[in-house]
Amino acid sequence: MPESHFVSPYDAIAALYHRAWDDWYLPAALPALERLFFSELAPGARVLDACCGSGHVTRELVIRGYDVTGLDSSASLIAHARQELPEAKFIIADVRDFSFSEPFNGALSTFDSLNHLLTYTDLCAAFRCVRRTLCTGAPFFFDMNLEEAYEMDLGEWMRCEREGYLGFTRGIYSRATHRARTEIVWFERQQAPTSARNRDRAPAAPMAVRAAEVSEDARLSALNRDRQGADPFDETSGLWRRRDAVVEEQCYTVDEIDEALRRAGFGRIERFSALQAGVTHSIGYGRVFIRAFA
Secondary structure (H helix, E strand, O other): OOOOOOOOOOOHHHHHHHHHHOOOOOHHHHHHHHOOOHHHOOOOEEEEEOOOOOOOHHHHHOOOOOOEEEEEOOOOHHHHEEEEEEOOOEOOOOEOOOOOOOEEOHHHHHOHHHHHHHHHHHHHHHHHHHHHHEEEOEEEEEEEEEEHOOOOOEEEEEEEEOOEEEEEEEEEOOOOOOEEEEEEEEEOOOOOOOOOOOOOOOOOEEEEOOOOOOHHHHHHHHHHHOOOOOOOOOOOOOOEEEEEEEEEEOOOOHHHHHHHHHHHHOOOEEOHHHHHHHHOHHOOEEEEEEEEEO
């Protein structure tokens, strides 16, 4: 299928996403994948990884010998996936509007990716596209966050640090609209220019502060000073680059999810809590795991 081109909120933070969440979701969710998806498909099966991101779960599919195609609307995330997994196929496309000429033996969409569809109409459209690509009887496995998960978003800033990267995220949830909003501010270390001014200068680092202890203006001001009082974002030093992104998700009820699947033409629908799926990590709190058959 021809590739589409979108501006995704993940484009600006693709490098941080690829590194910071590389070893978080998959190890925690692997028991659910083992019980509810891998057990249904033999190696060599054609598998669609819908909303694959930078390929964290796709890598596991490749290791297990599946013929994998990954699909995502973020060109930057797909670029990382292609670099990491040249043996897999990746397509830039909208999960609400795609098609393939050859059917798949199974499909999955992990890490609450489908919560990024902000209307019920969009959710139904995505389910229809997945259903059309599947062989009769093929499994579709996915997980979504429920309200219990989003109610943990208390507006407090969380710090995430990897070599060369420093990020801050906070989640805000509205019960009135069932809309979750994640704000992301992150800094990437840049190569400093070689000059007499900074040749021997130690790399600066953004100051991390607890948002609960300072006002918003003070927090942003602190993020723009390093520990020695220098400005790490000074254009002449080029030490750090700041990026900002806002990612929204929509909370659906299990009844809405079930109805959308039925409207798309799925038959048997099975729902599992995290514990039922074998997920004991905190990532499972408020998360539902679903397996539907085409």
